[in-house]
Amino acid sequence: MQLSARDGGSVGAYARGDGDIGIVVVQEIFGVTAHIRSVVDDYAARGFMAIAPQFFDRIQPGIELATEAAGIARGRELIAQLGLDAPLRDVEAAAQWLRARGARRIAAIGYCWGGSVAFLAATRLGLVAVSYYGRMVSQFLHEVPQAPLLFHFGERDETIPPEAVDAIAARYPDLPLHRYPAGHAFNRLGDPHGEPESAALALQRTLEFVREHAR
Secondary structure, three states: OEEEOOOOOEEEEEEEEOOOEEEEEEOEOOEOOHHHHHHHHHHHHOOOEEEEEOHHHHOOOOOOOOOOHHHHHHHHHHHHHHOOHHHHHHHHHHHHHHHHOOOOEEEEEEEOHHHHHHHHHHHHOOOEEEEEOOOOHHHHOOOOOOOOEEEEEEOOOOOOOHHHHHHHHHHOOOOOEEEEOOOOOOOOOOOOOOOHHHHHHHHHHHHHHHHHHOO
16 A cells, blocks of 8 residues: 655555554664564554554665664665655654544554654654654654653663663653663564563553553
8 A cells, every 4th residue: 555645755554453543653774574564463453553654665665674784784874865754754644544544543653763753753743652762862852742752762772872761761751761671672573682571561561551642
């Protein structure tokens, strides 16, 4: 399926499920990979309507990168080329798609780079959001969330210094922020980075948060 953004951009998307709560799943730097599709499938199985926009389609359709050094390097090139405004327009288009299909409440849930995009969806689009280990969040501490926002970080994350997480917690003391005995990408199960116990606890907190706040 295709999403059409207000700037005229068009991207594909992976969507599953039904329900009155819609979730925009925001990809890592690797694209809408098997892992991200499994996240969409899991939310759908839990009674949500979920969709993951394929942001990289704005550059080249069908990009899926491996989670290793070359994939990381290429992913960083792509997100630098893409910027943040275009992905936020695609998140907005995905939210509109969900509403058009009956979702009365919407949340954005993002992972890695997507965790930063989800944060900006709360500050710029007014969407309820959950940010998993968003490395760039600390660059945007001047922004003010317009909707409820939840943070998850790993205490052993080598890409996000503890000082950066401390700064986020200090800037937004009223927002829930959880730290886990895990590294970066602990939600990516089936991968060496995956930490099942931390992922399960974060998911539990995410589900409770979204069900309470998404509107």
